[in-house]
Amino acid sequence: LLDALADMGALAIERVRLVEDLDRAERAAETDRLRQALLTSISHDLRTPLASVLGAASTLRDLDADLAPEAKADLLATIIAESERLNRFIANLLDMTRLEAGAVAPNLAPQDVAETVDTALRRVEAVLADHRVAVDLASDLPVLRLDPVLFEQVLFNLLDNAAKYAPAGSTVTVRGRREGAFVRLDILDEGDGLPEADVERVFDKFYRVRKSDRVRAGTGLGLAIARGFVEAMRGTVTAANRRDRGGAVFTVTLPVPARIAPKDIAA
Numbered sequence: 001l002l003d004a005l006a007d008m009g010a011l012a013i014e015r016v017r018l019v020e021d022l023d024r025a026e027r028a029a030e031t032d033r034l035r036q037a038l039l040t041s042i043s044h045d046l047r048t049p050l051a052s053v054l055g056a057a058s059t060l061r062d063l064d065a066d067l068a069p070e071a072k073a074d075l076l077a078t079i080i081a082e083s084e085r086l087n088r089f090i091a092n093l094l095d096m097t098r099l100e101a102g103a104v105a106p107n108l109a110p111q112d113v114a115e116t117v118d119t120a121l122r123r124v125e126a127v128l129a130d131h132r133v134a135v136d137l138a139s140d141l142p143v144l145r146l147d148p149v150l151f152e153q154v155l156f157n158l159l160d161n162a163a164k165y166a167p168a169g170s171t172v173t174v175r176g177r178r179e180g181a182f183v184r185l186d187i188l189d190e191g192d193g194l195p196e197a198d199v200e201r202v203f204d205k206f207y208r209v210r211k212s213d214r215v216r217a218g219t220g221l222g223l224a225i226a227r228g229f230v231e232a233m234r235g236t237v238t239a240a241n242r243r244d245r246g247g248a249v250f251t252v253t254l255p256v257p258a259r260i261a262p263k264d265i266a267a
């Protein structure tokens, strides 16, 4: 009987091993599939703007004498815009790689939220040129310990999206409130909002809600980077739809430090 039990035990262990091996093989295949999809997506995002640059530059070279000045100006504008898009994409890829390598070490220092929001808004003035911007920050916002470079990048990515996905002439609102141990910042727009099923997925790398979003100057990395940067500062960022009207709302929460020494504020 003991021998029989030992045999059964050995068989059971063997089965567990087999199932584990299968699991591992499936996981490896899934990782491989994801890596392939990622490479295809990155190649596409690099080649599309590059093709436009090459096309415009070749036309300029081959047809130089026959081109009207406006046509030349258009081609040059294409070259510059598409090169900027490539630049942005590569900068985003680098940020993403740094995040995934755990190489983003925030440089936390006491920052006035209102001032930092103001600076970020000045930086995105050009992208928000066709929108109305409403800033609604409570007057009692505490000083936070933030990395101003990361924080500005987060706001930039969220405001840039609001500008891209909400129609010209609509209002983009930046609201800031203190909520207990957190400061809550909401970026509200009046665009189409997000399908409910996508409110979490938009933070995935390269995820886009609509196929047509790929055509706009996006990289699909902005929100993944925003989340990585916010989490590096011990905050959270989530997406939702506005209840009052159409449009998306992105909410950033950041912890209020227990105590900031007066010398830090003076610094």
Ligand code: ADP
Pocket: 157, 161, 162, 165, 166, 189, 191, 192, 193, 194, 202, 207, 208, 209, 210, 213, 214, 217, 218, 219, 220, 221, 222, 223, 224, 248
């Ligand atoms: P992208 O470079 O494509 O904008 P993001 O990571 O910033 O990449 O955003 C991912 C996707 O989430 C976008 O492609 C878009 O489909 C959706 N999205 C982001 N912000 C908004 C918004 N304010 N309104 C509607 N959809 C949005």
